[in-house]
Amino acid sequence: MQNQQVEDRLLSNAELMSLLNHKVKKNIDLTSFEYFVYREHETQTARPLYHKRRLLKLAEYLKQFNFTPQEKIVIVNYPPTSLVEFYSVVPNPSQFSDEEANKFMKDIEEIMQMELLPDQPKKVLNQKEASDE
Structure with missing residues (x-):
């Protein structure tokens, strides 16, 4: 197994929404900010979040x-x-x-x-x- 370098970076919108969708599907509670981002993304038809x-x-x-x-x-x-x-x-x-x-x-x-x-x-x-x- 190779040693892989972990890179610190911001998540893309798609990666962020994938994580939030996964939490919603698994019925994991979202923080108030995660919920805001999740709802904002749904209402803005995939416009950039930030x-x-x-x-x-x-x-x-x-x-x-x-x-x-x-x-x-x-x-x-x-x-x-x-x-x-x-x-x-x-x-x-x-x-x-x-x-x-x-x-x-x-x-x-x-x-x-x-x-x-x-x-x-x-x-x-x-x-x-x-x-x-």
């Missing part, structure tokens, strides 16, 4: 904390929705009071559920139009 703007806003929010990039990825993939999840996902959770932890979770949830307008296609000027201006 809009770039939402991720950028979340990354901007996480800058104020002293997390490594890998720790930030874990928080983005598994946003805590309870104190138990907070203590299992956030590194060194003892630096946060319960009030700070609740605010952290509330802020992340607001970012992940914020309403985004559909992406507008960019207008591409062809060479002739660009040279006329």
Whole structure:
């Protein structure tokens, strides 16, 4: 048997939905965030789950904390929705009071559920139009 290198990476939408569908079929309870993603994906007809703007806003929010990039990825993939999840996902959770932890979770949830307008296609000027201006 070969030693295989395990690579840390974000899951694709298809991989994520496959895992969630498996949990639903096996009657395993989904966390509130997993349920949100599962329902959002169903209602948005397989539109990308994470809009770039939402991720950028979340990354901007996480800058104020002293997390490594890998720790930030874990928080983005598994946003805590309870104190138990907070203590299992956030590194060194003892630096946060319960009030700070609740605010952290509330802020992340607001970012992940914020309403985004559909992406507008960019207008591409062809060479002739660009040279006329």
